[in-house]
Amino acid sequence: MHMANVSLSPSRRAWKRFRAHRLGFVSLVLFLILFVASLGSELISNDKPLIAKYNGQIYWPIIKNFPETHFGGDFETPTDYLDPFIRAQLAKEGNWAVYPINPYHHSTLNYFAKAPNPSPPTMDNWLGTDDRGRDVLARILYGFRVSVLFAFALTITGTLVGVATGAIQGFFVGKTDLAMQRFIEIWSAMPELYLLIIFSAVFDPSVTLLLVLLSLFGWMGLSDYVRAEFLRNRQLDYVRAARALGLSNWAIIWRHVLPNSMTPVVTFMPFRMSAAILALTSLDFLGLGVPPGTPSLGELLAQGKNNIDAWWISLSTFAVLVFTLLLLTFMGDALRDALDPRKVDVQP
Amino acid sequence: MNTLLQVQQLSVSFGQREVVHAIDFDIGKGEKVALVGESGSGKTISALSLLGLARGAQVKGQCLFDGQDLLRMNEPHLQGIRGSQIAMIFQEPMTALNPLFTIGEQIAELLQWKEGASRESAWQRAVELLNDTGIPEPRRRAHSYPHQLSGGQRQRAMIAMALACKPQLLLADEPTTALDVSVRGQILDLLDHLQQRHGMSVLLITHDLNMVRRFAHRVVVMDKGYVVEHGNVQDVLARPQHPYTQQLVDSIAKRHVPDRKSDAPLLIDAQKIQVTYPVPIAGWRGWFRKGQFVAVQCATFQIKKAHTLGVMGESGSGKSTLALAVLGLLQFEGQLQIKEKSWMHQTQTDLPLRRAVQVVFQDPFSSLSPRMTVEQLVGEGLRLHFPDLSLSQRQDSVLQALSEVGLDETQFPGLLARYPHEFSGGQRQRLAIARALVVSPEILVLDEPTSALDVTIQRQVIDLLQQLQFSKGLSYLLITHDVDVIRAMSHDVCVMKDGQVVESGDVDAVLGNPQQAYTRLLVSASSHNLA
Numbered sequence: 001m002h003m004a005n006v007s008l009s010p011s012r013r014a015w016k017r018f019r020a021h022r023l024g025f026v027s028l029v030l031f032l033i034l035f036v037a038s039l040g041s042e043l044i045s046n047d048k049p050l051i052a053k054y055n056g057q058i059y060w061p062i063i064k065n066f067p068e069t070h071f072g073g074d075f076e077t078p079t080d081y082l083d084p085f086i087r088a089q090l091a092k093e094g095n096w097a098v099y100p101i102n103p104y105h106h107s108t109l110n111y112f113a114k115a116p117n118p119s120p121p122t123m124d125n126w127l128g129t130d131d132r133g134r135d136v137l138a139r140i141l142y143g144f145r146v147s148v149l150f151a152f153a154l155t156i157t158g159t160l161v162g163v164a165t166g167a168i169q170g171f172f173v174g175k176t177d178l179a180m181q182r183f184i185e186i187w188s189a190m191p192e193l194y195l196l197i198i199f200s201a202v203f204d205p206s207v208t209l210l211l212v213l214l215s216l217f218g219w220m221g222l223s224d225y226v227r228a229e230f231l232r233n234r235q236l237d238y239v240r241a242a243r244a245l246g247l248s249n250w251a252i253i254w255r256h257v258l259p260n261s262m263t264p265v266v267t268f269m270p271f272r273m274s275a276a277i278l279a280l281t282s283l284d285f286l287g288l289g290v291p292p293g294t295p296s297l298g299e300l301l302a303q304g305k306n307n308i309d310a311w312w313i314s315l316s317t318f319a320v321l322v323f324t325l326l327l328l329t330f331m332g333d334a335l336r337d338a339l340d341p342r343k344v345d346v347q348p
Numbered sequence: 349m350n351t352l353l354q355v356q357q358l359s360v361s362f363g364q365r366e367v368v369h370a371i372d373f374d375i376g377k378g379e380k381v382a383l384v385g386e387s388g389s390g391k392t393i394s395a396l397s398l399l400g401l402a403r404g405a406q407v408k409g410q411c412l413f414d415g416q417d418l419l420r421m422n423e424p425h426l427q428g429i430r431g432s433q434i435a436m437i438f439q440e441p442m443t444a445l446n447p448l449f450t451i452g453e454q455i456a457e458l459l460q461w462k463e464g465a466s467r468e469s470a471w472q473r474a475v476e477l478l479n480d481t482g483i484p485e486p487r488r489r490a491h492s493y494p495h496q497l498s499g500g501q502r503q504r505a506m507i508a509m510a511l512a513c514k515p516q517l518l519l520a521d522e523p524t525t526a527l528d529v530s531v532r533g534q535i536l537d538l539l540d541h542l543q544q545r546h547g548m549s550v551l552l553i554t555h556d557l558n559m560v561r562r563f564a565h566r567v568v569v570m571d572k573g574y575v576v577e578h579g580n581v582q583d584v585l586a587r588p589q590h591p592y593t594q595q596l597v598d599s600i601a602k603r604h605v606p607d608r609k610s611d612a613p614l615l616i617d618a619q620k621i622q623v624t625y626p627v628p629i630a631g632w633r634g635w636f637r638k639g640q641f642v643a644v645q646c647a648t649f650q651i652k653k654a655h656t657l658g659v660m661g662e663s664g665s666g667k668s669t670l671a672l673a674v675l676g677l678l679q680f681e682g683q684l685q686i687k688e689k690s691w692m693h694q695t696q697t698d699l700p701l702r703r704a705v706q707v708v709f710q711d712p713f714s715s716l717s718p719r720m721t722v723e724q725l726v727g728e729g730l731r732l733h734f735p736d737l738s739l740s741q742r743q744d745s746v747l748q749a750l751s752e753v754g755l756d757e758t759q760f761p762g763l764l765a766r767y768p769h770e771f772s773g774g775q776r777q778r779l780a781i782a783r784a785l786v787v788s789p790e791i792l793v794l795d796e797p798t799s800a801l802d803v804t805i806q807r808q809v810i811d812l813l814q815q816l817q818f819s820k821g822l823s824y825l826l827i828t829h830d831v832d833v834i835r836a837m838s839h840d841v842c843v844m845k846d847g848q849v850v851e852s853g854d855v856d857a858v859l860g861n862p863q864q865a866y867t868r869l870l871v872s873a874s875s876h877n878l879a
Contacts, residue, residue, distance in 0.1 A: 009767055010719050237715035241783065244675050244793075245729045246702030248695045255728075259719040 017338040024334020027327040034324075038145035045102040045138040048081055052090055052097035082112055102126070104135035106142040106295040118310040128312040130303050136313055140320050142295035147324075150207065151276035155269060157215040158276075162222030163258075163265060169223065170230020170261075171253055177227075184220050192217050196288050205291045214279060222268060229261035263339045270332035274325045281321065297321055350377045351412075352549050353398075353517060358409035360390065360397050368394050370409065371575045373568045375517065375549045380540075382552045382560040382581070384596070385570035386802035387773075391553050394570075395519045399434060400426050413517070432462050435510035439522040441502035445494040451478070451505040452490025455512055462513050477508040482538060500531035507538065514546060521553045528662040529829055529873040530866075536563055555803055557596065558874075561585060569593050599803040601810040601836035605656060606818060608839055612652040615791055615823050616674065619683035621647040623669050643669040644680070645847045649840075651791065654817065656824040658838030658855065660831065660870060666847040667827045671795045674825060675707055686791070703733045706784035710796035712776030716768040716783075723764035725779060726750065729787040749786040752819075753778040753812060774805035778812065785816070793825045798833055810836055831874035835859060843867045 008016070019025055037044065048061040054071055067076045071089050079086055082103065090097040104110065104125070110133055117133040119125060127136040165184075169177045196213055203209055233239065234257055242252050277297075283289035284298020285305075297317055304314025353375040360368040368390040375381045385391040396402040398411050398418055411418040413434065418426065430436075438444040446454060455474035459465045465473065471490070478486035481504040494502055503523060510518060520539065524532040536559060543550050552564055560567055560581060567585070568578040569592065576590040588594040622645055626638035644666040651657045661667045673680040676691035676698060684690060689701055706729075709715040716725055726746045730737055737745065743764065750756065750763065755778055757763050760770075768776055777797065784792055797813065798806040810833060816822055826837055834841055834855065841859065842852040843866065851864045862868045 009721075010769070237709035237711060238717045240672075240675075240677060241707060241709060241715055241780070242728070243677055244702065244705070244707045245783075245787070246695065246699050246732055247728070251732075255720075256717050260717060 014338045018334050021334035021337055023330050024337075027330035027334070031324075031327045031331065034144070034327075035148055038141060038148065041138075041141050041145055042100075042105075044100055045104060045106070045135070045141050046100045047103060047105045047108040048079075049090070049097035049099050052095070054090060054095050056094070080111070082108070082110055084112060102135065102137050102141075104138040106134065106138045107293065108135060108138065109133050110135070118307055118313065120310070121312055127316045128310065130300070130313055131307050131310070136300070136316060139295045139300060140297070140316060143297045143300060143317075144320060144324070146207070146290065146295060147277045147280055147297055148273075150211065150280050151273045153211055154214055154218060154276040154279075155272045157211070158218035158272060159222060159265060159269070161215065162219035163226050165219065166223035166226025167230055167253060167258060167261070170227040171234055171249070171257060173231070173234075184223065188217070188220050190217070196283065200288045205289070207290055207294070210280070210283065210289060214276070218272075218276075222265065222272070225264035225268070226261055229264060230257055233257045233260050267332070267336045267339055270328045270335060274328040274332075277321075277324060277328075351375070352377045352379075352414065353551075354410075354412040355394075355398070356410040356412070358394060358397070358407070358411060360393050360402060360405050360407050362405055367573050368397075369573045371570070371573075373575060373578060375551055377516070378543075378547045378549055379566065380543060380550045380552065380564045382554060382564035382567045383570060384554060384557065384560055384567055386555055386804065388572075389570045390573040391570050392521055395436075395521060395551065395553055398519070399430050399436065401430075431458065431510075431515070432513040433515055434517045434519065435513070435515040436519040436521065437503070437506045437510045437523050440526045441499070441506045442494060442526075444506055445502060445509075447494055450491050450493055451497070451509075452492075455490075455505075455509050458509060458512050473512070474508070477512055478505065480511075480542070481505070481508045482534075483508075499527050500534065503527060503531075503535055504538065507535075507542070511542060511546065515548060517549045517551065518543070519551050519553070522555070523552070524559065525554075525556075529831075530662060530869045532559075533562075533873050539563070557585065557599075557803070569596065595804050599807045600832055601807050601814075603836050604811075604814045605837060605839060606654050606821075608655070609652070612654060614650055615653055615687060616649070616651040616825070617683070617685040618647060618649050618674070621670065621673055621680055621682040621684060623666070623673050623678055623680045642847050644673065644844075646682075647842070647844075647849050649842055649849075649852065651823050651825060653790070653823055654821040655840070656817070656826055656838045658826045658828065658834035658841040659844060660828060660834050660841055661844035662829055662870075664846070665844040667844050668795055669847075670844070671707070671793050671825065671827050675705060675793055676701070699733065703729075703787045704789055705791045705793065706787065706789035707793040707795065708777070708780050708784055708797050711800045712773055712780055713800070715780050716776055718768055720767070721764065722746075722750070722766050722768075722779065725768070726783050726786050729783065733787045745786060746782075749782040750779075752785060752816070753782045755779070755782065772805075773801050774808060777801060777805075777809055781809075781812065781816075785820075788820075789822070791823045791825065793827070795827045796829070797826075799828070799830065806833075813837065829870075831859065831871055835874070843870070 042062065043050065046062060050062050052059045052061055059066060061079070061081065065078045068074065068079045069076060071079055071086050073079065073086065089095065113119065113129065113133055114124065115122060117129055118131045119129045121128045125135050127140065129135055130139065165180060169180050199209065199213060239252060239256055242256050280289060281298040281301065284296040285302050287302065289298055290296050297320065300313055300317040304310065304317060307313060351374050355371065355373050357370045357372065358368060359366060359370050371394065383391045393402055393405065397405060397407045407419055409419065445451065452471060452474045455477055456470035459470040459473055460467065475486045475490050478490055483489050483501055483504050497505065523539065524535050527535060539550065540563060552559070554560060564581050566579065567581050569576050569584065569590065571592040577584055577588065577593045584593060585597055588597050623643045625641045625643055627641045628634050629637065629639045647670055649657055659667045659670060669678065672678045674684065676693065679693070686701055687704060691701065692698055723743065723746055726749055727742050730742050730745055746764065755763065755775065760766060768779065771779065794813065798809050801809060814837060817824065824837065826834065828834060838855045840853065841855045842849050843858065843864065844850065845866050851858055851862065851867050858867065859871055862871055
């Protein structure tokens with residue numbers, strides 16, 4: 001026992017061990033930076049100026065749409081800020097505009113592009129454009145956000161369902177366990193991909209539908225682990241002591257068994273995240289995923305396959321995928337080490 | 349006497365932490381030396397480092413075995429010594445034997461490997477060795493897998509394996525700790541017999557002074573990585589010099605119980621308690637019905653206020669099952685009246701009774717949830733049974749209960765916010781007792797309250813329990829295999845064997861003049877009869 005560890009809870013000690021795992025901790029920091037940055041994609045990559053001054057008046061085009069007539073155009077259509085005429089107007093004496101770093105939204109079709117589509121990386125499009133002339137960098141940025149948010153949602157729903165079913169099975173054992181275990185066996189025998197193909201034919205494809213369908217099948221792996229942890233913990237003496245105190249089953253599960261059964265749940269989270277990202281990417285690649293027009297890494301990969309000469313599409317998407325999955329895997333490794341009960345504490 | 353093994357200035361460290369500090373001891377040819385100490389005293393790691401088996405440890409010093417320094421020997425050379433000249437037997441034979449091979453194969457393989465014996469002759473020798481260790485029907489038993497043998501037989505098989513190559517030195521690491529009391533004596537006698545027959549030296553690693561008295565010529569006492577005392581067994585145990593040895597010798601608890609009162613109110617009245625478990629039946633019949641295993645049969649007993657009933661028996665005798673039945677954690681048949689009420693097996697209706705009957709379990713490491721603070725652990729019963737208490741009143745009650753078991757803020761600053769992992773085994777057991785006491789129960793079920801603790805700590809915990817019985821008038825249902833604990837604490841005693849109460853009555857009558865052979869066996873294994 002070290003004095004420095006006095007009154008540190010087991011989870012705080014695990015966090016300390018995680019901090020000491022340099023690769024894992026750096027991965028976490030990098031991942032969080034990328035994630036937060038992608039949350040603000042509209043500010044980083046957009047086809048509207050953040051703020052503009054035109055004829056003495058301040059405009060916030062990023063918040064509100066202004067017709068072209070505001071800036072000296074002829075039509076009542078929304079302004080296309082990539083139009084050289086509008087640019088020239090905004091660059092006149094006394095006028096100015098602050099553009100995002102990458103002046104394209106993921107859906108922007110640049111009608112004024114200098115190169116034919118798909119265009120290799122240029123000074124205008126840093127990672128080139130896809131076969132419809134949309135900026136690859138913008139699509140990767142927005143696609144990363146969709147992937148990570150989707151993965152978060154899928155991980156959370158899968159974890160909640162998995163923990164709940166595993167807990168019920170492991171705690172109440174007997175017939176409950178038997179019945180649910182048989183149900184899981186039957187449920188897991190359903191051909192998941194086949195169902196997805198049928199559903200995507202019947203319903204309009206949407207991210208929500210995809211989330212529901214994948215969640216229906218994603219919880220089973222985790223529930224096995226939680227069940228095993230509950231089976232182990234339920235017969236330990238501290239649970240018996242809690243029963244002898246007169247605690248209800250619910251209180252015993254919530255206060256005693258569950259906190260001591262969370263190790264596999266936490267350890268698997270990064271791996272589940274990376275599996276979810278990969279699942280979404282693969283489905284998009286097959287065209288079964290998100291609705292057309294949604295920025296997605298899988299859709300980019302499919303474009304890369306269709307335009308094999310446009311190496312910049314597949315290469316940059318591939319790099320982003322590999323990097324993201326690597327970060328998640330490193331985090332998972334570090335978490336697993338941090339939660340390993342056999343590891344001794346790190347000296348401060 | 350010729351010296352066989354001479355250990356000089358042996359130090360073992362893990363990273364920066366030195367766990368064994370420059371110890372010296374020696375073993376003569378044909379001598380039996382006991383290495384005594386508590387868990388964490390460094391006794392096992394010292395023995396392992398002799399054979400180069402201490403993984404990840406830095407070992408310094410000198411260990412001369414027959415004139416050769418074991419610590420400076422290369423690995424192939426050391427491998428030749430292991431097993432053939434120095435053999436080792438371990439505490440838990442179930443994990444030390446390979447579950448995938450029969451014991452005959454495991455012994456024969458060793459002989460083929462070490463001595464180049466042929467298959468047939470190796471098998472023949474294996475059967476002989478098993479016969480020497482007193483395993484009945486050795487020819488048939490050689491074909492048994494480890495799980496098919498009883499604990500005692502497995503340990504005998506381990507001994508046969510260790511002696512296969514006629515080693516000069518046998519390292520026995522707590523060879524009887526995992527076994528039942530009645531088997532311990534037999535294994536010790538066997539070791540003694542084989543030692544004399546082969547004239548080998550034995551280093552017995554143990555925490556049990558009874559074994560030392562019974563077995564060894566000389567004793568080396570270790571504490572916190574230092575050798576604090578060594579010498580002849582009689583001298584050291586009769587006139588211990590070092591305070592630690594004195595504490596160790598003095599660790600058998602003294603009897604200290606409240607006087608019997610014939611008018612004391614009856615708290616527990618159990619009539620013909622029977623507990624059965626369903627067990628699967630082999631074959632197709634098992635598809636349709638389950639067999640029955642009777643864990644406790646017709647147990648009848650009574651406990652009065654401020655009295656202690658000891659339930660004595662070996663593992664598998666049903667004594668812990670009986671404790672769970674009394675706690676209302678198991679379904680059972682028969683009449684059980686606690687303060688003239690019975691368990692209804694419903695959370696709400698049972699609450700008043702739950703408060704009256706509390707429990708302390710054997711293993712303080714598994715009986716405290718590692719993710720709760722001391723305040724949460726001890727205060728849990730208060731939250732449930734006294735929900736009207738304010739936060740500060742609850743904290744006061746928790747501190748009060750902790751001080752009653754000898755834990756307070758001056759020893760442990762920030763006591764309430766600490767987690768169980770910061771406490772030693774004995775302190776954890778005190779926490780478990782505090783958790784039970786905080787709801788002011790009248791009956792405590794003590795399920796092997798001292799078995800998982802070091803001997804000197806056992807004494808302290810028994811002292812505490814005795815003192816609590818006087819100050820609070822508690823009644824105890826004491827479950828243990830240890831006759832010394834029964835002697836120190838009980839008024840009455842029940843002896844259980846295979847689910848049945850074979851003998852019961854006043855503690856002096858039963859232990860002083862046991863009627864059943866089984867009781868005599870248990871009593872003879874206790875220290876009282878050895879000292």
